[in-house]
Ligand SMILES: [Ca+2]
Ligand SMILES: [Ca+2]
């Protein structure tokens with residue numbers, strides 16, 4: 001006698017969008033070991049795995065089994081394979097390198113590689129940062145409109161001049177560094193950050209910054225920016241401004257938006273494509289604590305935000321303020337990256353779900369390339385005689401629902 005049951009395992013933690021004009025698709029799931037960041041090379045996607053130091057390829061919407069690179073990383077806390085950006089076929093990676101995965105730390109390092117369509121080759125050391133800490137290593141990288149590459153590094157537990165203390169020599173902590181071509185500190189006074197973005201219209205840089213138990217921020221990062229840590233987090237008081245020793249040549253600016261209660265903001269992105277025509281004047285921001293995707297409306301000068309709610313017009317989400325106006329979607333788990341794709345769609349990397357979600361305007365219909373794909377796990381369990389077998393079949397199906 002054969003018993004055979006088929007179960008369709010329901011998808012876990014499905015994201016929901018607040019607007020009917022868009023749908024969210026599970027683009028690729030089953031990314032093991034904590035996806036932290038992704039980047040496009042043409043239509044291909046390179047995605048980083050935090051804890052094993054692998055870079056995986058998504059080709060035609062399918063996660064390829066063999067990694068295109070496998071580095072040795074420490075991964076405790078906020079260490080691991082952390083940041084990626086590209087300049088043509090040149091790929092820059094930032095990670096906490098070690099003797100072997102989980103082994104003795106060697107340093108926070110940026111390497112460049114060449115992408116040949118199959119693997120990352122020609123590894124070259126670009127920047128060796130002095131030490132790796134369990135927390136506040138930063139990680140996000142970005143390329144500006146001129147092709148210059150930037151990296152954000154957190155305070156790594158240091159308290160010197162770069163953290164707005166009177167003493168303690170600069171040591172490449174709490175900064176945004178121009179990595180290629182090498183340049184002076186672009187910004188300092190940053191506690192920690194997981195997000196950098198370039199406005200495709202103005203070319204200006206924006207970041208997210210993580211406060212301690214208050215004061216998560218979104219900043220417009222002008223050249224020689226001082227973000228204020230560890231004297232100031234969130235908008236400055238007069239007293240704090242007076243106490244700020246500052247750093248030569250660097251100018252303090254308040255954030256463009258602050259959360260009083262921590263949300264752990266991470267990746268952020270503008271999207272300039274025709275497919276998001278109504279959102280070209282928006283900045284999308286992800287968080288890790290609540291699984292929210294936020295959308296901020298830019299002002300005409302694109303140097304700040306517009307709010308309709310009086311609660312948010314003071315540029316602070318105080319702990320009892322409604323955030324309805326800025327929440328675009330929920331249920332994404334711990335978002336680590338938000339990326340405008342080369343196909344004009346918006347991609348959301350979820351570390352906790354091991355998934356890349358994709359946001360598609362309904363108006364674009366099904367005529368998308370590559371077609372959206374979802375994985376449905378069918379668990380087929382059968383008992384045959386005295387033995388039993390469990391088959392897990394991953395069946396790929398084209399998703400037609402738009
Ligand atoms: Ca590895
Ligand atoms: Ca700040």
Ligand SMILES: [Ca+2]
Pocket residue numbers: 310311312313314315316317318321
């Ligand atoms: Ca407020």
